[in-house]
Amino acid sequence: MEDRTDAGYLRPSIVCVCIYYIRTICVSFVYMLLVWLFLRAHTTLWQIAAGLWAVVFLLLWLIYYPVKYFKHRYKLQDGVLYVTSGVVYTHYNALPCGLIQMVSVSRTPLQLLFGVADLTVFAAGSRVSVHSIPHSRAVLLASLLAPPPEEESRD
Amino acid sequence: MIRRTHPVTIFANIGRFLFLLLVPLVRSLFYIRSGFFAWLEGAWVDIIVLLFILALAVLRWWCIYYYFTPSAIHIHEGFLLVRTRSIPYQKLSSIYLEDPFWYRPFGAVTLRLDTDAGSVKSHDAILVLKKSAAVELLQMGGIRQSLESLTHQQIFMSRNLYVVILSLITTNYFAGVTFLSVFITKVGDILGEEIAGRVYGTLAHVAQLVALGIPPVAVFLAVLLLLGWAISFARNLIRYYNFCITRAPHRLFITGGIFVQREYSVLFNKIHFLDIQQTLFTKILGIYSAYIKCSGYGKSDDIRPVIIPAAGKKAYRQYLQKLVPEFLLSERTIGPNLFSIFKFIIDPLGYLLADPLLWWALCKLLPSWESLITVVALLLLVPILWFLCLRVADFLQSGIGVQKDCYTLRYSKGFTLHTVVVHRDKIARVRCRQSIIQMGDDACDVFIYTYGEGLTRHHLKNLPRQEVCRLFGLDPRKRHRFSLKSLVREF
Numbered sequence: 001m002e003d004r005t006d007a008g009y010l011r012p013s014i015v016c017v018c019i020y021y022i023r024t025i026c027v028s029f030v031y032m033l034l035v036w037l038f039l040r041a042h043t044t045l046w047q048i049a050a051g052l053w054a055v056v057f058l059l060l061w062l063i064y065y066p067v068k069y070f071k072h073r074y075k076l077q078d079g080v081l082y083v084t085s086g087v088v089y090t091h092y093n094a095l096p097c098g099l100i101q102m103v104s105v106s107r108t109p110l111q112l113l114f115g116v117a118d119l120t121v122f123a124a125g126s127r128v129s130v131h132s133i134p135h136s137r138a139v140l141l142a143s144l145l146a147p148p149p150e151e152e153s154r155d
Numbered sequence: 156m157i158r159r160t161h162p163v164t165i166f167a168n169i170g171r172f173l174f175l176l177l178v179p180l181v182r183s184l185f186y187i188r189s190g191f192f193a194w195l196e197g198a199w200v201d202i203i204v205l206l207f208i209l210a211l212a213v214l215r216w217w218c219i220y221y222y223f224t225p226s227a228i229h230i231h232e233g234f235l236l237v238r239t240r241s242i243p244y245q246k247l248s249s250i251y252l253e254d255p256f257w258y259r260p261f262g263a264v265t266l267r268l269d270t271d272a273g274s275v276k277s278h279d280a281i282l283v284l285k286k287s288a289a290v291e292l293l294q295m296g297g298i299r300q301s302l303e304s305l306t307h308q309q310i311f312m313s314r315n316l317y318v319v320i321l322s323l324i325t326t327n328y329f330a331g332v333t334f335l336s337v338f339i340t341k342v343g344d345i346l347g348e349e350i351a352g353r354v355y356g357t358l359a360h361v362a363q364l365v366a367l368g369i370p371p372v373a374v375f376l377a378v379l380l381l382l383g384w385a386i387s388f389a390r391n392l393i394r395y396y397n398f399c400i401t402r403a404p405h406r407l408f409i410t411g412g413i414f415v416q417r418e419y420s421v422l423f424n425k426i427h428f429l430d431i432q433q434t435l436f437t438k439i440l441g442i443y444s445a446y447i448k449c450s451g452y453g454k455s456d457d458i459r460p461v462i463i464p465a466a467g468k469k470a471y472r473q474y475l476q477k478l479v480p481e482f483l484l485s486e487r488t489i490g491p492n493l494f495s496i497f498k499f500i501i502d503p504l505g506y507l508l509a510d511p512l513l514w515w516a517l518c519k520l521l522p523s524w525e526s527l528i529t530v531v532a533l534l535l536l537v538p539i540l541w542f543l544c545l546r547v548a549d550f551l552q553s554g555i556g557v558q559k560d561c562y563t564l565r566y567s568k569g570f571t572l573h574t575v576v577v578h579r580d581k582i583a584r585v586r587c588r589q590s591i592i593q594m595g596d597d598a599c600d601v602f603i604y605t606y607g608e609g610l611t612r613h614h615l616k617n618l619p620r621q622e623v624c625r626l627f628g629l630d631p632r633k634r635h636r637f638s639l640k641s642l643v644r645e646f
Contacts, residue, residue: 099271100248102279106238122279124270124450125609138240146227146241 010074010082015071015114016132020065030055062128074130081121081145083128099123103142107135121145156230157220161263164219164283168212178204185371212287219280223295228268230280242280246270248425249451251278252289253413264289269451269522271425275609278454293420295319318398318411321439321444321464324393328429398464402478409462412433417458421449427607428577429462429482431471435545443471447479483561489626490554493599495617499550503543510535538570545570553615555601564603566615575613585627587620597621 031053039046067087074083083093102122111117117138119130179201186194218234227243251267258264266289267278284292398411409419427448445463453460463474475484514532517523549567556563564575583606589599599620603613624630
């Protein structure tokens with residue numbers, strides 16, 4: 001399920017927010033396990049650790065990941081791939097297709113579960129990624145972005 | 156149709172999972188006091204770990220496969236993090252086919268693919284394939300039919316004497332010392348610490364024997380460096396022996412090596428620049444070595460991206476004309492003025508001044524080490540004076556020349572003199588930097604950035620600013636940031 005903005009940009013799938021949430025829960029679980037193992041309950045240090053976890057967790061869930069999702073957009077227009085991303089600082093990338101050297105589609109186990117993938121496009125000296133788009137679209141974009149063959153380089 | 160890599164990859168994959176051997180190791184530590192039979196009762200855990208390592212290695216091999224379409228090769232890998240990379244054939248800047256002797260019984264070769272993108276330090280794709288599969292893949296991409304059937308062949312076969320000279324020039328003392336120390340340590344791990352101790356003890360004993368008025372520690376270090384140099388020299392010789400280049404209509408094929416036979420395939424339009432290098436020693440002897448900068452070539456195994464290992468002045472120009480006629484070497488048209496020599500020699504003069512000062516300070520701080528410090532300080536004078544002579548040679552030849560669309564840049568970096576030939580369209584950026592002192596004679600330092608897998612910077616010292624601006628189409632009246640776009644617009 002993709003969201004289209006007014007300027008023709010596409011947003012990634014909403015499931016990417018779920019993936020971020022699940023990752024945060026897993027990391028939080030490990031963090032709290034370590035706190036439980038190494039700190040005595042209800043001491044000052046334990047309370048600081050728990051409080052820090054709560055603040056970071058809420059910040060990530062309520063602000064960081066939703067903003068990250070809404071600001072991450074992409075479109076392919078007139079032979080140029082436009083990608084916008086960032087939370088605090090917004091990054092605008094415009095990569096002409098002619099400069100693309102290599103394309104990669106990757107999926108973590110969670111992304112495999114939800115049917116999404118990351119598309120990474122490599123140019124000389126730079127790299128642009130579009131995160132958590134439907135896998136079929138990622139494969140389609142990869143085939144569109146890989147340039148057609150030229151006759152001159154055949155030996 | 157999907158194809159898998161050679162099963163010999165399983166052995167390499169086993170190495171990746173060897174860290175799991177920590178489990179039996181930790182178990183052994185727990186049972187070390189309980190006796191052998193107590194340990195043996197839990198041996199089934201160790202067997203399961205070994206089988207698990209093998210299973211993971213096989214699974215990893217199974218999950219790597221590739222297939223090709225008329226336009227690109229697609230490589231799929233990973234079982235947790237699954238990744239598919241698509242590399243168009245026309246974007247491949249270099250292809251490296253490696254045929255080491257330890258793979259020959261299995262009929263396997265290593266194919267490394269590179270584009271102008273990706274990491275500077277590692278290849279974009281590495282596949283271990285059957286030799287026939289590698290050739291099929293290359294044929295599919297139109298990269299080569301077979302070496303024998305190429306028309307318009309220009310073959311350059313380097314005499315092995317020149318390969319020896321190249322090995323002498325490029326030998327790295329510290330790489331050799333590192334290799335030697337790792338080798339001795341590993342031998343010690345396998346055969347016992349006593350062996351490693353004996354080797355080091357023998358070196359120390361030899362140092363004591365030959366030390367005549369020189370501190371044994373200094374002689375030990377010298378012996379170690381000499382051994383390191385010899386090993387590094389031997390490794391270089393093995394890498395470049397039987398060096399041969401074949402020129403095809405669109406690419407160069409570069410082969411060489413004894414135990415590991417290597418073949419590189421490099422597209423002409425992916426060569427970023429040509430770099431002719433000389434040390435002070437080879438400059439005195441009149442020997443030149445030529446290298447190319449191309450993504451992928453010279454990336455692995457400390458291989459230098461050489462096209463001419465060593466040749467005399469007339470010979471190397473003829474070879475360049477045959478191999479890479481696209482790169483036009485021109486004479487210097489812009490150079491530093493006579494009074495700029497100080498800019499070139501200020502660094503070595505600084506070191507020359509610092510050496511006795513440092514000697515005096517260290518002797519005051521560590522009087523018991525005075526003899527060693529004195530020897531080291533005297534020895535350091537040799538490279539400093541060498542550096543001074545090199546900088547003088549740099550001053551005499553430094554500058555820029557231009558012929559058609561090719562710029563020839565002459566400068567020095569470290570202990571090497573460089574003559575770089577680069578096409579206009581491979582220049583990403585030109586920057587002029589003028590210090591307060593340089594304002595007097597309106598000179599500047601010029602930084603030219605050439606693009607590739609990351610930018611390469613070429614630093615030319617103290618050139619006349621007006622002439623540089625005229626050459627690169629910059630406006631000398633105001634601060635100007637040159638870009639390829641502005642150059643294209645102008646020309």
